[in-house]
Amino acid sequence: MKYHDAATSKGGWLSREHTVAEPGFNRWLVPPAALCVHLCIGEVYAFSVFNKPLSLLHATVGADGTKVPGADDWSIASLGWIFSIAILFLGLAAAFGGTWVEKVGPRKTMAAAAALFGGGFLVASLGVAWHQLLLVYFGYGVLGGCGLGLGYISPVKTLMSWFPDKPGMATGMAIMGFGGGAFIASPLSVWLMGIGGVAFAFVVLGIVYFVYMMVGATIVRVPPKGWLPQGYVAPRQSKGLITTANVHVDEALKTRQFWLLWGVLFLNVTAGIGVLGQASLMSQEMFPGLITAGAAAGFVGLLSLFNMGGRFFWASTSDYIGRRNTYMVFFALGIVLYALVPTTGQMGSIVLFVLFYGIILSMYGGGFATIPAYLKDVFGNQYVGAIHGRLLTAWSAAGIVGPVLVNYIRQYQIDSGVPKADAYTVTMYIMAGLLAVGFVLNFMMKPVDERHHMEAEPAPSRA
Amino acid sequence: MANETSNSTNVKLALAWAFVGIPLAWGIVMTLLNALALFQ
Numbered sequence: 196m197k198y199h200d201a202a203t204s205k206g207g208w209l210s211r212e213h214t215v216a217e218p219g220f221n222r223w224l225v226p227p228a229a230l231c232v233h234l235c236i237g238e239v240y241a242f243s244v245f246n247k248p249l250s251l252l253h254a255t256v257g258a259d260g261t262k263v264p265g266a267d268d269w270s271i272a273s274l275g276w277i278f279s280i281a282i283l284f285l286g287l288a289a290a291f292g293g294t295w296v297e298k299v300g301p302r303k304t305m306a307a308a309a310a311l312f313g314g315g316f317l318v319a320s321l322g323v324a325w326h327q328l329l330l331v332y333f334g335y336g337v338l339g340g341c342g343l344g345l346g347y348i349s350p351v352k353t354l355m356s357w358f359p360d361k362p363g364m365a366t367g368m369a370i371m372g373f374g375g376g377a378f379i380a381s382p383l384s385v386w387l388m389g390i391g392g393v394a395f396a397f398v399v400l401g402i403v404y405f406v407y408m409m410v411g412a413t414i415v416r417v418p419p420k421g422w423l424p425q426g427y428v429a430p431r432q433s434k435g436l437i438t439t440a441n442v443h444v445d446e447a448l449k450t451r452q453f454w455l456l457w458g459v460l461f462l463n464v465t466a467g468i469g470v471l472g473q474a475s476l477m478s479q480e481m482f483p484g485l486i487t488a489g490a491a492a493g494f495v496g497l498l499s500l501f502n503m504g505g506r507f508f509w510a511s512t513s514d515y516i517g518r519r520n521t522y523m524v525f526f527a528l529g530i531v532l533y534a535l536v537p538t539t540g541q542m543g544s545i546v547l548f549v550l551f552y553g554i555i556l557s558m559y560g561g562g563f564a565t566i567p568a569y570l571k572d573v574f575g576n577q578y579v580g581a582i583h584g585r586l587l588t589a590w591s592a593a594g595i596v597g598p599v600l601v602n603y604i605r606q607y608q609i610d611s612g613v614p615k616a617d618a619y620t621v622t623m624y625i626m627a628g629l630l631a632v633g634f635v636l637n638f639m640m641k642p643v644d645e646r647h648h649m650e651a652e653p654a655p656s657r658a
Numbered sequence: 659m660a661n662e663t664s665n666s667t668n669v670k671l672a673l674a675w676a677f678v679g680i681p682l683a684w685g686i687v688m689t690l691l692n693a694l695a696l697f698q
Contacts, residue, residue, distance in 0.1 A: 219667065221667050221670070221671060223671055224670060224671060224674050227674035227675050227677060227678045228674070230678040230682075231677070231678060234678060234681065234682060372678070372682070375682050375685060375686070377685075378682070378685025378686055378688065378689050379681045379682065379684065379685040381685075382685070382688050410677065414674060486696070487695075489695050490695045490696045491696075492692060492695075493692045493693035493694065493695040493696040494693070494696050496689040496690075496692050496693050497689070497690075497693040497696065499689065500686065500689055500690070500693075545696070545697075549696065
């Protein structure tokens with residue numbers, strides 16, 4: 196089936212037409228515009244800082260000076276759903292909003308994401324003030340989650356259109372911001388709660404994030420039709436997995452390649468997210484007496500730095516060695532490192548443990564950042580944003596499977612009498628096994644058959 | 659005129675990157691300071 200592109204819309208300042216770059220526009224202004232959005236929505240990784248204060252809103256002070264939860268205070272388990280709902284709606288919004296994003300362009304999408312994410316905080320603040328948990332679920336979880344999904348995919352295609360010579364690096368920069376958002380949000384949230392409580396922090400964050408994201412929406416531009424960077428010659432023929440054709444988003448879902456890449460992302464994220472969620476506990480149990488709770492918190496922060504840095508490093512590297520080869524490195528090196536982690540515990544080597552985990556988490560982040568350019572290579576640039584949105588359902592699925600896998604295997608080991616320090620050994624080997632499956636899926640990637648391609652448009656000329 | 663345009667673009671670039679770079683750098687420094695406890 197052949198498709199014709201009719202993805203244009205008319206409108207005001209937010210429309211795609213008003214976002215076309217004026218002559219002399221510098222393309223290096225686009226990554227900061229994308230970072231304005233991703234640094235804000237990356238806050239979701241730091242949401243756990245609100246859990247304890249939210250569970251003590253009606254607390255009383257006990258005889259020993261500690262806070263005792265009130266009878267109607269929310270449990271930590273019920274508060275955990277806020278994050279889960281947000282991630283669920285992130286996946287849904289990215290999957291179902293992708294086609295709309297392609298149609299209206301990056302500015303309207305960023306503005307919608309800003310309104311939803313910032314507005315979600317404001318609605319959640321009402322939920323806190325009136326002590327209505329459902330309102331918090333709806334505000335931060337549903338509205339904020341939709342803002343997360345739209346914001347995540349909003350700049351991806353725009354960046355790759357501006358940087359056809361370095362698509363991995365360009366998207367790596369933006370998605371690095373998603374990894375880095377928690378570094379800012381965590382101390383900022385704690386500071387704001389110290390001033391005026393949780394509801395006050397939500398109101399301030401909602402307003403600040405809305406304004407910050409709107410700055411990104413103001414800066415962002417799309418290149419004029421046919422624009423190419425100076426000195427860049429667009430390839431005229433497909434080479435290996437890199438196609439010069441385009442595949443429509445609905446057609447992409449009918450290809451084997453889409454589902455192979457879905458599996459590749461799912462397995463890479465499952466392995467990483469499973470151990471990321473347990474990193475603090477795991478480090479303390481593998482090195483009892485050597486890593487304290489405070490040091491474990493520092494370890495988690497350090498892993499987040501590797502996660503963020505890996506997004507830029509690996510995505511940029513993929514521009515030189517290719518996307519398929521980059522994922523081959525993730526899976527092959529990942530298998531070795533996961534298999535060696537238990538040995539570092541037996542050796543008592545904290546340095547090697549931190550180093551191995553750091554590299555693993557860098558490849559977890561690198562997987563997120565490299566996938567948009569991989570999709571562009573395989574399906575072309577025209578619908579890459581929408582296809583990327585659909586592929587992110589793999590993230591939502593992995594977000595459930597990864598932690599469950601790690602938690603249940605650990606508990607089973609402990610219940611079977613295995614010492615806590617050794618309880619993660621089997622988990623690590625299972626993770627290595629998952630990566631071996633990912634290696635095979637990635638190895639099976641071949642170019643998309645021509646019958647899935649859209650009708651070719653005339654080749655672009657330099658503006 | 660061309661120089662003025664170029665200067666204006668450079669200022670915009672510097673402001674845009676500072677707008678995202680300064681908060682990110684602050685967050686990274688705070689995280690590194692917390693991570694020092696791991697090796698003490």
